[in-house]
Amino acid sequence: MHPAIRVSEIFGPTIQGEGVLIGLPTVFIRTGGCDYRCSWCDSLHAVDNQYRNEWLPMPIDAVWQTVHALSGGRPVMVSLSGGNPAIQPFGPLIERGHREGYRFALETQGSVVRKWFADLDVLILSPKPPSSEMTTSWAAFEACLEAAQEKPQIVLKLVVFDESDYAYAKEVAARYPHLPIYLQPGNHTPPRPGSEDTSVDLDGIMMRMEWLVERVTSDRWFEARVLPQLHVLLWGNKRAV
Numbered sequence: 459m460h461p462a463i464r465v466s467e468i469f470g471p472t473i474q475g476e477g478v479l480i481g482l483p484t485v486f487i488r489t490g491g492c493d494y495r496c497s498w499c500d501s502l503h504a505v506d507n508q509y510r511n512e513w514l515p516m517p518i519d520a521v522w523q524t525v526h527a528l529s530g531g532r533p534v535m536v537s538l539s540g541g542n543p544a545i546q547p548f549g550p551l552i553e554r555g556h557r558e559g560y561r562f563a564l565e566t567q568g569s570v571v572r573k574w575f576a577d578l579d580v581l582i583l584s585p586k587p588p589s590s591e592m593t594t595s596w597a598a599f600e601a602c603l604e605a606a607q608e609k610p611q612i613v614l615k616l617v618v619f620d621e622s623d624y625a626y627a628k629e630v631a632a633r634y635p636h637l638p639i640y641l642q643p644g645n646h647t648p649p650r651p652g653s654e655d656t657s658v659d660l661d662g663i664m665m666r667m668e669w670l671v672e673r674v675t676s677d678r679w680f681e682a683r684v685l686p687q688l689h690v691l692l693w694g695n696k697r698a699v
C-alpha cells in the first residue's frame with residue numbers, strides 16, 4: 459500500500475503557462491503544503507494552513523484515475539505543482555504513469571530532495587529570489603540536482619520583480635551555467651485565496667516584462683529566455699486554468 463498524496467486540486471487538460479513547457483497541453487496535480495511562504499505566492503490556497511482542510515489525502519489509484527479521466531486516457535504531460543510537490547510521495551504515481559506513456563514534470567524551489575527526481579521527465583528548479591523573503595539553501599539545491607542524476611531534462615526558472623531579483627538570477631546562472639534558464643516577470647497582484655476576483659494588473663506585469671527584456675539584452679545575457687506567464691495574460695488570476 460503506497461502512502462497517499464495530499465492534493466489541493468487536479469485540473470486540465472489546459473496549457474502550461476510558463477517556463478520550458480509553455481503552451482504544452484498539460485494536466486496539473488497541485489499538492490497542498492509548502493515549506494516556504496513567499497511574500498508574493500500566487501498559490502496560497504495550496505500553501506496556507508488555513509486551507510489545509512481542502513487538501514485531500516488521495517490514494518495513488520484515485521489520483522491516477524482522475525488524471526486518466528481528465529486526459530481521456532491519452533498520454534499527456536502531467537505537471538506536479540504546489541505548494542511544494544517535492545514533499546509528497548510521487549514515486550509510485552510516476553512509475554504507473556510511465557507504464558501508460560504519460561510524462562511528468564515537477565516544479566519545485568529545490569529545498570526538499572527526493573530519490574524519485576531521477577524518474578521525472580522534466581525537473582524545473584525555481585529558487586526564490588530576495589523579493590520572496592525566503593533564503594535559498596544551496597546545499598539542499600545541490601542535493602536535488604544530485605538526486606536527479608541528470609536523468610530528467612533540468613531547467614532553471616526564476617521569477618524577477620526588481621534589480622535585486624535580477625542580480626540573484628544572474629548569480630544562479632553563474633552557479634549553473636550548464637542549465638537553461640527561464641526568467642519571468644513576477645505577478646505583483648497575486649490572487650487572494652477564496653476570492654472570485656480574478657483581476658490582475660496586466661499593465662504592471664507587461665511593464666516589468668519590457669524592463670526585463672531590456673535588462674537581459676543590454677547585458678548581452680544571450681543565454682537567458684524571458685517569458686510572461688501565459689495563463690495570467692489569458693485568464694488573469696483565475697484558478698485551475
Ligand code: SF4
Pocket residue numbers: 492493494495496498499500501502505540541542567586
Ligand atoms: S515556494 Fe511556491 S508555492 Fe511555496 S510559498 Fe513560494 S511561491 Fe508559494
